[in-house]
Amino acid sequence: MLNLLTCEQIRLTDQYTIQNKPVSSLDLMESASCAFVGAFKSEFPDINISICIYCGTGNNGGDGLAVARLLKEAGYEKVSVQVVRFSEKSTADFDENLKRLKLTGITVLEIHENDNLILESSDLIIDALLGSGLNKPLDGFLKEFVRHINSQNKKIVSIDVPSGFFAEGKIDTKNVCIHADLVLTFQRPKINFFFPESAEALKRFKVVNIGLDDNFIQSLESEWRLTEDSDIHHILKARRNFSHKGTYGHSLIIAGSEATMGAALLCADACLHAGSGLTTACIPLQGLTALNCYCPEVMALVRGDDNISQIRSGKFKTIAIGPGLGIGLEEISLLKEALNLESLQLILDADALTILSKNTELIKLLPLNTIITPHVKEFDRLFGTNDNWWDRLQLAREKASELQIVILLKNQYTFVITPDKNIHINPNGNPAMASGGMGDVLTGIITALAAQGYAADEAAIAACYIHALCGDIAHKKDGMYCIPPRYIISKIPSVINSLANNS
Structure with a gap:
């Protein structure tokens, strides 16, 4: 039986893996992004597809920046990135991946709260706005921005979780979140993926192994078990x-x-x-x-x-x-x-x-x-x-x-x-x-x-x-x-x- 993890346990597993493999948090982000791109390529093998990656400024956004770089290296030439500045803060790993991305020649635009929102011309959107640690409903500018993305009827692939979706706990279907066609989630499915209320947030999910310490995951106490x-x-x-x-x-x-x-x-x-x-x-x-x-x-x-x-x-x-x-x-x-x-x-x-x-x-x-x-x-x-x-x-x-x-x-x-x-x-x-x-x-x-x-x-x-x-x-x-x-x-x-x- 595979243990399924809460957000806190996911955070502990990241820390344990970083400390005991040992790898840096940046290396772990690179591993996750490589795993995402591998799965993405099998789902969307046409390298001529145009892709826009919407990134927040946290580690999920850092994943998105790394994914953009790796997709270009894999031959996907029509990749653009939009960084959504809904917060003035950014993580160190996000900043480092932004530096790496700028060396590739990929177009990086920034979206700020007072900017006019324009229609997306790309064939596909990759959602890297927010990760699994969300603990409150979206509001303000970010809420309206997510609504804007959903309204365009584009195919959407989310990194780890659909932005705005709670990975565990009560699901309020009135809350705004990304409506993903596919979620490529890291290491384990999120608990709430199995609840009927998740239907609007994701049509389908696939799990990608990112190299977290599986023995540690199985050692954690969890009442949630996935049958294999x-x-x-x-x-x-x-x-x-x-x-x-x-x-x-x-x-x-x-x-x-x-x-x-x-x-x-x-x-x-x-x-x-x-x-x-x-x-x-x-x-x-x-x-x-x-x-x-x-x-x-x-x-x-x-x-x-x-x-x-x-x-x-x-x-x-x-x-x-x-x-x-x-x-x-x-x-x-x-x-x-x-x-x-x-x-x-x-x-x-x-x-x-x-x-x-x-x-x-x-x-x-x-x-x-x-x-x-x-x-x-x-x-x-x-x-x-x-x-x-x-x-x-x-x-x-x-x-x-x-x-x-x-x-x-x-x-x-x-x-x-x-x-x-x-x-x-x-x-x-x-x-x-x-x-x-x-x-x-x-x-x-x-x-x-x-x-x-x-x-x-x-x-x-x-x-x-x-x-x-x-x-x-x-x-x-x-x-x-x-x-x-x-x-x-x-x-x-x-x-x-x-x-x-x-x-």
């Missing part, structure tokens, strides 16, 4: 010789109603494809034909008076309850019974979460390590409304710790919050996955992994990664604009196999 491929390789295990269906657990999916059998089918089929040794769907009688036709490998337990004894039988290792279930008295009774089975791994989704939100006394009865999988509205109904994702995630940390459960809060970048208050961010996923039934598939994958013996946090983290990776393959490799959930299911076995056999 290697983490999933470590969690998943290849199947052993002489294993059998009993080795991989028996999952029970309590789901579906007469009008919503699709949710039950998707969940059960995903559970089957994700490797549960046996899968049983507890469904209404009206859904039996659909189940047998759609996935005949899944066994059926028809809902009725004897369900309680069947659920208590001891043959199931994990129970998922909720997709398409309904919220009537029978369904409430089934959920209450499931909450009494502390020896089983429990996964709650969809209608099960609605029942909890309408019967809040049940929340305190959740067995230890229960996995709940709310989307944002379900989360707010369960635990209280928040108007920003930063506060929502802090509340999720408190609730996961208080109840000793795993909260999987769905988002384009899904958050898995564990009882130790850590927030694991899934880096995969794409807008093509915005389709009804995706959550049912995810619940099925979690259930299958739990049935195979993976711990609750491991099952949640790995299932998110597998689910989103399947979506990325369908979107990027298969070119699917919108992905029906059943296409995700078809990719699950091969994706799990590739991850497990690379462990």
Whole structure:
């Protein structure tokens, strides 16, 4: 898991790297600028593109000056620089890079507060006004200048963060910031890049390694963790010789109603494809034909008076309850019974979460390590409304710790919050996955992994990664604009196999 850092921790890491590599701060700026230019060249290989770099007078501006010099050395001849003097102060590294830049012949203009703002003629703007340390909203001249840049509808690439955007903490979407098409960010993504409120500030980001001490970064305490491929390789295990269906657990999916059998089918089929040794769907009688036709490998337990004894039988290792279930008295009774089975791994989704939100006394009865999988509205109904994702995630940390459960809060970048208050961010996923039934598939994958013996946090983290990776393959490799959930299911076995056999 990669630690994600606060601005203060980024500053400490810079200092540690400078003191222990050892390198000067100017050398570190040069390294960052070289990394930026390397990534920029792969994104914009046409050296005839015209580029204007807008620089502040701090170290982010110093990066911009170095980038201008390095781009010209790389053959980009149409590079100009505008230094925005919104402050009389400048850093030593900015001043040194300005001296170096003037030797290249690149045009450097200065913009002052009372100057008339003119339209930019270059094809592309590089934003180097402000770095990640911003702690207050833009105001005055700089606020108006950023609005001026945004109004020109130019392609914008920001260095490290979009100027005016907070790298951490509450995001106020009313604040003015650069609207970047691409952010080339240093060493680690910024925490706020993963929040939906970041959508206006950046369309896309890429991380460039600038040579900071990675061991030091990983030694810092952080509740923010970014899941990597290697983490999933470590969690998943290849199947052993002489294993059998009993080795991989028996999952029970309590789901579906007469009008919503699709949710039950998707969940059960995903559970089957994700490797549960046996899968049983507890469904209404009206859904039996659909189940047998759609996935005949899944066994059926028809809902009725004897369900309680069947659920208590001891043959199931994990129970998922909720997709398409309904919220009537029978369904409430089934959920209450499931909450009494502390020896089983429990996964709650969809209608099960609605029942909890309408019967809040049940929340305190959740067995230890229960996995709940709310989307944002379900989360707010369960635990209280928040108007920003930063506060929502802090509340999720408190609730996961208080109840000793795993909260999987769905988002384009899904958050898995564990009882130790850590927030694991899934880096995969794409807008093509915005389709009804995706959550049912995810619940099925979690259930299958739990049935195979993976711990609750491991099952949640790995299932998110597998689910989103399947979506990325369908979107990027298969070119699917919108992905029906059943296409995700078809990719699950091969994706799990590739991850497990690379462990």
